[in-house]
Amino acid sequence: MPAESGSVLLVGVGGQGVVLSSAVAADAARRSGFDVKQSEVHGMSQRGGVVSSHLRYGPLVHSPLIGAGEADAVVALEWNEGVRAIPALRPGGTLIVSLDRIPPPSAFVDRHGGAVAYPAVAPDTLRRTVPDVRAADATSVAAAAGNARAMNSVLLGILSPLLPFPAEAWDGAIAANVPRAALEANRAAFAAGRALRFPAAPAPGTGRPRRRAPAEPPSVGSVDIVDAWCKGEDCAICVRACPEYVLGFEPDARPVRAVRPDACTACMLCEILCPDFAITVRRAAVPAGPSLVAAETT
Amino acid sequence: MTAKALAAATGIDYREHLRLPMMPHILCPGCGHGIVLKALLRAIRSLDLDWDRLAFVAGIGCSSRLVGYIDGCTLHTTHGRALTFATGLKLARPDLTVVVITGDGDGLAIGGNHLIHAARRDVDLACLLLNNETYGMTGGQVAPTTVPGSVSTTTPRGATEPPFDACALVTAAGASFVARGATSLPLELDTLIAAAIAHRGFSFVEIESDCPEYFGRYNRLGRAPEMLQQQRRRFDEVDETLAAKRFVGAPPHAGVPRLRTGVLHERKT
Incomplete structure (x- = not known):
């Protein structure tokens, strides 16, 4: 400020x-x-x-x-x-x-x-x-x-x-x-x-704040999509369910794409909710980030 | 939602259990039935059943189409008569685990009689009734579970008849295991279906599914993501920290009774 x-x-x-x-x-x-x-x-x-x-x-x-x-x-x-x-x-x-x-x-x-x-x-x-x-x-x-x-x-x-x-x-x-x-x-x-005390904001350009060493893999999950089975924008359950906005559509609408693949946390929501068997989530290790919510007064 | 259920969800390759040449399935974009089929496959996996001693029986309708995509012993029968064929199959081959997939029209309207008698006889079947409140395959006509006020092709000014509570119906008829699940609670569905299959006696799971193409469109409920979110609201899913806040209260639910999920009735036989 x-x-x-x-x-x-x-x-x-x-x-x-x-x-x-x-x-x-x-x-x-x-x-x-x-x-x-x-x-x-x-x-x-x-x-x-x-x-x-x-x-x-x-x-x-x-x-x-x-x-x-x-x-x-x-x-x-x-x-x-x-x-x-x-x-x-x-x-x-x-x-x-x-x-x-x-x-x-x-x-x-x-x-x-x-x-x-x-x-x-x-x-x-x-x-x-x-x-x-x-x-x-x-x-x-x-x-x-x-x-x-x-x-x-x-x-x-x-x-x-x-x-x-x-x-x-x-x-x-x-x-x-x-x-x-x-x-x-x-x-x-x-x-x-x-x-109230809050976790410090990350320095510009560092992206998501981390507790662990940067040697950890940046992404914990990856999304495989069977293009022929995806029914596209008319369904869009996965796009809306993903809490990290990983999935989205190209302008030609079908099939769904991982538009922010690095953000995937392998929470499995998209795979579990895809009615068309089109999504498979592969999981890797899970790093934890600090919470932004102030828990207590100091 | 247990860690076990999530672990089961992470380790499965659904393609092993699908008839790949039949895929993609014919269900409309956003149809909830595919979510149920996934939960069924996970439930079977969690029970570690022998696929050669497992039979799937279905009648007619969108939900009944699901058996066509399962790479196993399946029987696609006449409208409403899935439970009848399943009863015969179970009598002839008691060693089989028989799973019936039916819908609200198939199971409660034309097959309503077979449903109550299968429940009365307490035949050892697991019956999954996929309730999407409409006849999807024939174009969105009113169903026995359509909530009053809902628009369908045969009730353009809104349905007026009271709907069936399928769970209460089969409980009264004598079923020994009755549960309700929902596609918006997919991992809970695994445990309910697994419990239904493991139960000895007539086990019935009503599964709230969604038909965005007909029911959702006619009733302006949005597409599949909106319908899934709204489905959650039918089950009192406001979390405790939010509910305790003074500004947040679940809005009163107009006309539609709140539904309970989980095992509603169980009698050991």
């Missing part, structure tokens, strides 16, 4: 406190002597819709809007919104995301209902797209600190070390913006979030 200016995108779902968090962060920037502009979209909030807030600070800010690929950090109060906001991050930006999941109305799926499902993206999968993911079970952390609703302050706490605002600016901003009855809970939640 540059010390003199920065852009933070806050996203979430109506009622979670996106706008309040954004106001607190903007006030903290102002108290730290920065020019700051903030703009939010909250039209759908009362119906459980999405809320997003753009926040930019610096010596002089002309526009509050953050373009695609320009945000230094995205703070997502809801998991799906965080995944959705990844394109806003600049390369090397930080994704701070809560593990809270609020299914959007279109994902209230039953046998006769909606047609989309809540995206099943695991935190460790995000690491491939965003090196620095800081995922936390913010609601549980906030509940432990006194009030589950202060989860937005937990995420601000995680954000705070990345921004050049002194602690007293944050505290003053929280005191000035949070309703008095919830103030102590939010202060405690902010402190708890600030105390």
